[in-house]
Amino acid sequence: MTQYVFYFLSFLAILSALMVVFSKNPIHSVLYLVLTFFAIAGHYLLLNAQFLAIVHIVVYAGAIMVLFLYVLMLLNLNVDAEPVKKNWVKFAGVLSGGLLMLTLVATFHKAETMPLIQDNPEIGVTANLGKILFGEFALPFEISSVLLLSAMIGAIMLSKKEVKK
C-alpha cells in the first residue's frame, strides 16, 4: 500500500515539476508548483514527519506561493510576454540538465539498495522535534529570527520608492 502511494506521489511531483518548467503562462507555473509542494508534503507524511508536512504546506503553499502569485498579479505578468529563446539555447539547457541527472543517477546507481528502516517512528512528531529545536538548536533558532527580521527590513527598503530630493 505504502509503495503505491509513494510511486503515485513521485509521479505527481515529477510531472508537475516538469509542467512548472514548460508551461507558458507564469500563473500556471505557480499553480503546478503548489501541486508539487503538496506531493512533497505527502512524502513527508509517508516518512512519519507530520510536523514538517504541516509546516511545509503552511509555509510553502500558504505563504511563499501566495507571495509569488501576488507579485505576478501586481506586475501584471499573467500574459505570455516572455521572449522565446533560440532553439540551440533551449537544446543546450535540456542537454545540460539531462547530463547532470545522468551523472548523479549513475553515481548512485551502484549504491547499496537497502529498504528505508524507521527505527523510531516517533521522531517526526511535534513534541520530539520541539525538544531538539529548543534544546540543541536554541541558538540557531534565535539567529534565524534575526535573519527573518533583516529580510523583512530589506524587503521594505528595496521595494520602497526612492524619494526625490
Place this chain on the structure above:
Amino acid sequence: MGTLQAIPLNHYIFLSVILFSIGVMGVLLRRNAIIIFMCIELMLNAVNLLMVAFSAHHGDGSGQVFVFFIMAVAAAEVAVGLSILIMMHRNTNTTDVGFLNKLKF
C-alpha cells in the same frame, strides 16, 4: 506504524535527483526571473526531501530540524528576491533576465 517501509532508500535519492535536475533545467531554460525563482525553490525542496528521508532512516531528528531552518531561510530569500524583482520591473519594465546585462563581460 510499521517500522519497515517497503521502499528502498535509493528511490528517494533518485526522486530527489530528478526533481533537482528539473530545477536546474528550468533555471537554464527560462528567461522570466519569477520562473527562475520558482525553479530554485524546487531545487531546495528536492534537497529537503532527501534530508527528511535520511533523517527518518537514521532515526535522528536533527535532519528534520535542519529542514525547518532551510524553510526559514527560503522564506527570507523569497521576500528579498521578490522585492529585488519588483525594483527590476520598476526600472526596466520587464522581468526578462536578458535585459540585465550591465555587468556582462
